[in-house]
Amino acid sequence: MCPHAYIPYKPVNPKTRLSCVLSQEERETFARAMLADVVYAVRDVNCSPVVVGTELFDSEDIQITVSDADLNQTLNSLLPQTVGEILIVMADLPLADGASLKRVLATKKDMAIVPGRGGGTNVIYLKEPSRFHVDYYGTSFLKHVKIAEEAGLSYEVIDSFRLHTDIDEKEDLVELLIHGTGKSRAYLEELGFTLSMEKGRVGVERKNRQDAASL
Amino acid sequence: MCPHAYIPYKPVNPKTRLSCVLSQEERETFARAMLADVVYAVRDVNCSPVVVGTELFDSEDIQITVSDADLNQTLNSLLPQTVGEILIVMADLPLADGASLKRVLATKKDMAIVPGRGGGTNVIYLKEPSRFHVDYYGTSFLKHVKIAEEAGLSYEVIDSFRLHTDIDEKEDLVELLIHGTGKSRAYLEELGFTLSMEKGRVGVERKNRQDAASL
Numbered sequence: 001m002c003p004h005a006y007i008p009y010k011p012v013n014p015k016t017r018l019s020c021v022l023s024q025e026e027r028e029t030f031a032r033a034m035l036a037d038v039v040y041a042v043r044d045v046n047c048s049p050v051v052v053g054t055e056l057f058d059s060e061d062i063q064i065t066v067s068d069a070d071l072n073q074t075l076n077s078l079l080p081q082t083v084g085e086i087l088i089v090m091a092d093l094p095l096a097d098g099a100s101l102k103r104v105l106a107t108k109k110d111m112a113i114v115p116g117r118g119g120g121t122n123v124i125y126l127k128e129p130s131r132f133h134v135d136y137y138g139t140s141f142l143k144h145v146k147i148a149e150e151a152g153l154s155y156e157v158i159d160s161f162r163l164h165t166d167i168d169e170k171e172d173l174v175e176l177l178i179h180g181t182g183k184s185r186a187y188l189e190e191l192g193f194t195l196s197m198e199k200g201r202v203g204v205e206r207k208n209r210q211d212a213a214s215l
Numbered sequence: 216m217c218p219h220a221y222i223p224y225k226p227v228n229p230k231t232r233l234s235c236v237l238s239q240e241e242r243e244t245f246a247r248a249m250l251a252d253v254v255y256a257v258r259d260v261n262c263s264p265v266v267v268g269t270e271l272f273d274s275e276d277i278q279i280t281v282s283d284a285d286l287n288q289t290l291n292s293l294l295p296q297t298v299g300e301i302l303i304v305m306a307d308l309p310l311a312d313g314a315s316l317k318r319v320l321a322t323k324k325d326m327a328i329v330p331g332r333g334g335g336t337n338v339i340y341l342k343e344p345s346r347f348h349v350d351y352y353g354t355s356f357l358k359h360v361k362i363a364e365e366a367g368l369s370y371e372v373i374d375s376f377r378l379h380t381d382i383d384e385k386e387d388l389v390e391l392l393i394h395g396t397g398k399s400r401a402y403l404e405e406l407g408f409t410l411s412m413e414k415g416r417v418g419v420e421r422k423n424r425q426d427a428a429s430l
Contacts, residue, residue, distance in 0.1 A: 100374055115376070118386070119393050119410070119417040139410060139417050141393065159315055161330070161379035171333070178334050178356060195334070195354060202334040202354050 005047040005087040006078065008071050009035055011057040015092070017169050021206055022191075030187055032057075034167060037094040037182035044098035045105055047087055052078070075134045082129040090122050094176055094184040095162040103158055110153040114163040115141040123163050128153075173204045220262040220302040221293065223286050224250055226272040230307070232384050236421055237406075245402055247272075249382060252309040252397035259313035260320060262302055267293070290349045297344040305337050309391055309399040310377040318373055325368040329378040330356040338378050343368075388419045 013024055014031040022030060039049045039062060050063045052074055057064075067074040075088065087104070089096065104112045104125045111132065114123035119139035126132050131151050135143045148155045165175045167184075176185050177195055192207040228239055229246040237245060254264045254277060265278045267289055272279075282289040290303065302319070304311065319327045319340045326347065329338035334354035341347050346366050350358040363370045380390045382399075391400050392410055407422040 115394065118389055137415070138412060139393065159377050160374045161376040162374050164376035164379070174333055178354065179330065197353060200352070 003048060003084055003086075004082070005042040005049050005089055006052050006065075006075065007035065007038055007042070007049055007089050007091050008075070009051050009053045009091040011053060011055050015168065018167075018173075021170050021173075021193075021204075026191065030184060031091065033182075033184035033187045034094040035091045037180075037184050038089055038091055038096050040182060041096040041098055041101055042087070042089060045101045047101075051091075071136050072134055075136075079126075079129040079132060079134070085125070085127045086129045088124040088126075088134070090116070090166060092166045092168070093122055093163055094167060094182060095165050095179050096123075097162055097181075100158075100160040100162045103160065104163070107156045107158070109156040111148050111155040112158050113141065113144055113148075113155055114158045114160055116166045117164060120166065122166055123158070170204060174202055177204060218263060218299050218301075219297070220257040220264050220304055221267050221280075221290065222250065222253055222257070222264055222304050222306050223290070224266050224268045224306040226268060226270050230383065233382075233388075236385050236388075236408075236419075241406065245399060246306065248397075248399035248402045249309040250306045252395075252399050253304055253306055253311050255397060256311040256313055256316055257302070257304060260316045262316075266306075286351050287349055290351075294341075294344040294347060294349070300340070300342045301344045303339040303341075303349070305331070305381060307381045307383065308337055308378055309382060309397060310380050310394050311338075312377055312396075315373075315375040315377045318375065319378070322371045322373070324371040326363050326370040327373050328356065328359055328363075328370055329373045329375055331381045332379060335381065337381055338373070385419060389417050392419060 011028060015027045018027055042049045048063065050065055051059065052065045054067065056066055104114065104123055107125065110127050112125040113121060116122040119141050121136065121140040121144050124144065131153060133147060135147060145155065165172065167173065167176060173188060173193060174195065176188060177193060193204050194207065196203050196205040226243065230242045233242055257264045263278065265280055267280045269282065271281055319329065319338055322340065325342050327340040328336060331337040334356050336351065336355040336359050339359065346368060348362060350362060360370065380387065382388065382391060388403060388408060389410065391403060392408060408419050409422065411418050411420040
């Protein structure tokens, strides 16, 4: 079983592309709820969550690693020191569940990777972390595949829409309202978000929303 | 093994939301290339493709069913007559492959369903087609789950981003350029599409594009 799961997380002013529908405080609460959903899924496959961030935040029982460096520098300083296998899971994957993560951990290759929407990388699983380094941002999925190939690591791409769906924009909230079962979906509903039809397409609308000026 | 796969397909003026980057003729060629990719995947799991459309089109070796009715009416008139299990696969899933469809066909439930992005339904697999009816458009995934429950059918949601990714809009082309391996990806490249960075996000751009006025 996997001992640790690194979960990169930004507690302060996260998810700015959701500013059109959520205030900063709401985005921070929402990001924290998504983190809780990811932590729940990670624990469901017997991994220990280690939140990797630039700021400390109030945490009940999650191990936290804080660094001033950017995500790539932070993870690339951690990986060579990491003993045994490691899972790296983004914090904005509220549809993550035990079943999808089990498929990641079940790989027979040196590495498993789950692409995010738009070329990103949502999950990496490494049996020998010291042989790999990360390069997030942009088309990181293609970069990570290349890094694996150059390091002589075999890899498997895990085909999961639950792990593929990172929540960045208003339209992504549709997926959460349809397929979510955890705290972040509950928080959206608490705020008054519901599914709506916009020009024949499914969107979200927010009822009882505060005055836009106050957001 | 699955005998038939119904593939709803619109040969004339399809994918209008891609009009910003493709002319009508190009959209028709592109839709046909996506259909070819889906047909390839369907055959890879030993199913016989039956294209279900409103118009005849030039086809080499695909069985075609033509109806004047809309998609729901057409499929709902076919399902009661369908003997044995049936797969219903949308034609705009160029990332579909044998591995993902095998997971659909391997279900132990009465039905397997794959949600599309935005609440749609991309794939349905039915062991007893006469016990089900379809209701596409809008949040059809939620409607289909409800129809299954009301009909007393057990169902499994298949977690696949390859089958989840329907190509409707310009930003969806990113997924095809990153993960596609078939004819529709090749066609996009032939037209000059490449990945690009737009405000820190991955997009597509088209080189050597015709004058916009001619599209």
